[in-house]
Amino acid sequence: MPELISTHGLILLCIASTPRPTVARLAAVAHVSERTVSRVLTDLVEAGYVTRQRQGTRNSYTVRPEAEVSDRVGRGWRLERLLELSPHTPEAVPSQPV
DSSP: OOOOOOHHHHHHHHHHHSSSOOOHHHHHTTSSSSSHHHHHHHHHHHTTTTEEEEEEEEEEEEEEEBBBOTTTTTTTOOHHHHHOOOOOOOOOOOOOOO
């Protein structure tokens, strides 16, 4: 069965719905390696969807709801509009693929 939400989208949703998520938590939710999460976070920061702030030895990530979506499907929408469509919570994501 095809995935409807990309790894980038899933990680973005998890950041939006989880206070101070760790890379390990994001990896567990998305069923990918921590290295993959790090790459995705870099992509999201570079695209302007997420901000990264250094807090001690760790980074903190925050979704920028005012950011405009740049992909061909959501072009012209702001992230806040997409996030309103999703009642996503990390607990709603199964721990094992179904």
